[in-house]
Amino acid sequence: MGAPGKHKFEFPVGYEKFHNKQLFNFQLNRPYAFGYARLQDMREAGRKISSFSDWKREMLGQAEKAVSEGRLLNAAFYFRAAEFYTKSDDPDKSVLYDKFIDLFYTVFEEDEIEEHIVPYEGAYLVALRIPAAVSSKGTVVIHGGFDSFIEEFYSMMTCFSSQGYDVIGFEGPGQGASLRKFGLPLTLEWEKPVKTILDYFQLEEVTLIGISMGGWLCLRASAFEPRIKRVIATGHAIDYMKSMPSVFRKIHLWCMNHYPVFMNRMAALKFERRDGMAAWMVDQLKYITRKSKPLDALDVYVQMNEGNIHSELVRQYVLILTGRNDHFIPFKMHDLQLRALVNAKSVTGRVFAEEEHAQNHCQIGNIGLALETMIAWMDTH
Structure with a gap:
């Protein structure tokens, strides 16, 4: 094996106009x-x-x-x-x-990447570990959300390693190989896979980082797992149904509850026979939840709400990162989440603006600045 961080990554600054859509x-x-x-x-x-x-x-x-x-x-x-x-x-x-x-x-075969297949509920989770390049300041555990593989965060993981952190990235149920190779559908009880990872690596005090929808999942896990001491969430909604206007949300929920057969038929007509973001998202939801009907898959969004995240039970140090012009998550979610963390040891909100080139979802356009922000905050706490 080679040294951790043998590959050095550069994070370009600027959100490019590669396509009009x-x-x-x-x-x-x-x-x-x-x-x-x-x-x-x-x-x-x-x-x-x-x-x-x-x-x-x-x-x-x-x-x-x-x-x-x-x-x-x-x-x-x-x-x-x-x-x-x-x-x-x-x-x-x-x-x-x-x-x-x-x-x-x-x-990356010569990099010091430890691959682990972690037993979990009759199947397996996939985890990667990169040791700190220098004496360790602690352990960072990182995961994605709706559509990522843990390998995609390798450049981020090497950055944390170079700054003195042991890093463990893992794929939970509904993600990467845990879904594709071991058949584990998404669970919103994210404290369960997190507990399994902490037990497996015998970790006591960690920083947990959730990317995109993983932000909701990591806050949910932190509400029930005291071995998590610091939490970083970027690019999530505290309540995904609240992303839509209130009137539409109420109509949608009422129809889902009272006319599920009709709603499934309409969802199939609208999403399954077309291209576009909505069609792709429903297909991806069905895929990661292993549900055959659109409405059953869409129920995950309904369940990813303000009640089930249990922000009031989070007692850690918390950092919330938000892009001012995130096209997936309405900006109003930032303040809703900050206000809900009533029992956290401390809550830090960081909003990235257009002039920083990090105003997009999960700071795509200036990942380097997001990493600098996370590392400075971890070093302080």
């Missing part, structure tokens, strides 16, 4: 912002994409070109990008996932 532009910026993609490749792909089928074709083309040129890091994440908008019933989805994983571990 945010649906595609954000996902082109995503691997670029984490230091995995080339600017010219994303620009070239963006010019040729107008549909999900275009997306798959162009990202596959970029991946195969990168392989032919020996740029295996780029290739790995272009296969991942191709997988991202591939529908759950497409057999290529698992093929593309395997190509990504194989290339990722080929690229």
Whole structure:
């Protein structure tokens, strides 16, 4: 094994205009912002994409070109990008996932990455551990949310390691290999997989970081797991149904409760036979929850609410990171979450503005600044 952090990542500053539609532009910026993609490749792909089928074709083309040129890091994440908008019933989805994983571990085979398969409820969770590059200040545990693989956060993990933290990244139920290889559907009781990870690695005091929807999950886990001492959440909603206007939310919930058969039929007509963000999100929800009906999958959003997150039980130091112009999560969620943490030891809110290039979802556009903010806060607390 090599030394931790053998690969040094640079996080480019700036949210690029790769595509006119945010649906595609954000996902082109995503691997670029984490230091995995080339600017010219994303620009070239963006010019040729107008549909999900275009997306798959162009990202596959970029991946195969990168392989032919020996740029295996780029290739790995272009296969991942191709997988991202591939529908759950497409057999290529698992093929593309395997190509990504194989290339990722080929690229980083000399880095000091410990791979762990952790027993969990008759199946397994997947975890990666990177030791601190210098004497350890403590342990950071990190996970994603709705649509990420833990390997995507490797550049962030190496940054924490270089600053003196042992780092463990894991995939819980509904994520990555825990879903694809071991069949674990999403659970909102996130304290259960977190407890399993803390028990397995024999950890007592950790910082837990949740990315995107993982922010909701990590706060939920922190409400029930005292071994978590510090919590960082970025890009989440305290209550996902409150993302929509109040009147529409009430109508939607009433119809779900009183006319489920009709609502399932309408959801199928609206989402399952079309392209677009809403159609992709419902397909992804069905995939990670292992539900066959749209309404059953959408119920996860209903359950990810202000009551079930249990903010009032969180007693740790908390840092909430929010992009001022997050296109997924309304900005009003930031203050709602801060106000709900009534029993936390301390609550720090950090809003990233456009002039910082970090105003987007999960600070895509300036990951380096987000990392600096997290590390400074952890060092202080």
